[in-house]
Amino acid sequence: MTGPVHISPDQTDTLTLLGTGDSKGVPRFWCACPVCTEARGVNGQPGVNRRTRTATLLRSGGQSALLDAGPDTHAGLARLNGPLVPDAVFISHAHNDHLLGLGDLLDYVRYAAGRLRVYAPPEVVPEIAARFPYAFPEGEGGPVQPIPPQGVPVGEVVVRAFRVPHGANGHSHAYRLDRPAGAGGDGWSAAVVTDAIGIPPELAREWLRAPGGAGLDTLVLGTSFEDESGAPLTGRSVYDVREALTLPWAQAAGQVVLTHLSHGVDVRHAGHLPPGWQYARDDLTVHLPAAPYRPGPPPTHNL
Template sequence: MVIEGSERILIDCAPELRLQCVREDIGNFDAVLITHAHNDHILGLGDLGDRARWTREPCPVFAPAEVLPQIASRFEYMSREKSPYLCHVPTAALENTFREFAGYRATPIQVPHGFNGWSYAFRMDSSSGSWGYMPDCLGLEDLEPWRNLDLLVLGTSFYREPAPLEGRSVYDVMEAVELVSKLGPKRTLLTHLGHGVDVRRPPPEGIQYARDGLIVPLP
């Protein structure tokens, strides 16, 4: 997901990042936020490292403190400050930064991620509104941080996932609808959609499916 405003911020770094940037004619980012270190959220960091090598313009990566060591171990060659490959990508703990991202304060909140353990979601606040980005979550118990949102971007996999709960890690669409009814955001976009969701069919009332290239005005 890309935020375009006073800055261009990327949230999570999909394996197809390079192809997405070519498609959208995007050459660089001012910063990247990472929710957690699963392949589908970080593999594109390699492309950022390659870009830094050639442009000498490293793009800073911000992630929750407990995610940073996982990123460093997966991208060891980009973590070395004196790498001969010259693709150092500077990283910083999101909790310890006073930086805003395109005018939003970003609060990382750990959320349950089913059998995968935990992930993080971000609450983004500005003087004009609030939104949340929660791509990988299942079994959210603490609803309070997610109240009063103008927009919730929520990850789902199947429409109705048949596997037993203990073997799952992300909400399905029907569970997402239930969660949304408890949280009451003004608008909800479902992302992270798997092949089990037929986006040609109308979504349940009150939610919308995201898609590649979708442009959404942020609050």
């Protein structure tokens, strides 16, 4: 597994995927399947399938933001080359694998007198307050603000949230990222959709296309398993890889990174993915250009 890549503030906009596993992580601590066995690694070196829970670091124009904060966020931030306090944190929904790392960040605000902007969709804010009541003193304004409809600027990028179906788990929210074209160069559009299934065409047309109807420059999409066609659809909550490959808005994207991966996905076997598609791995840094993705050399890993 490759280590984290340090991106200086004057370099291109990036997403660093600090955590790329599903809600249980890989390896599952109780599991001895081939993927979990490989993920445990050899001689203290983790396998390429080692995956922690969801957290994504956006960097742009000298600023940074966390998109979700799973239980392993502290470890993900600690792996960076130096100390980093994000300028903002966004929470998509109140499931443990996207939220529990917020406790460390709220402790920073409350006990270290730090300043940190935390945002969530309006309906999610009360759920966060119920989970972390100590951080919401009675009679005081809480530390989590509703994401405004117009979005929140992070450097040169505007971050917005939109509601998506989450199958058996009700609904979640995904992130839309846009950098307008300007003096700094060409603009781009991206989306981070970790927890969704059955997105209707009208929603995809509104949020999962670039202005003018072209494909997104970058799509980060959750696909927990390779193929769940044998499981009842009523019990599922995230796309599988088989379905993702058929989605018109995914096919139209310049580059696609598949994340939220369970032990049902072995990233060593990626030959079936089309050009411009790749499996995520923890600490992968994805550049956010207007140009289509150009695949580089495959990552090294333990076999």
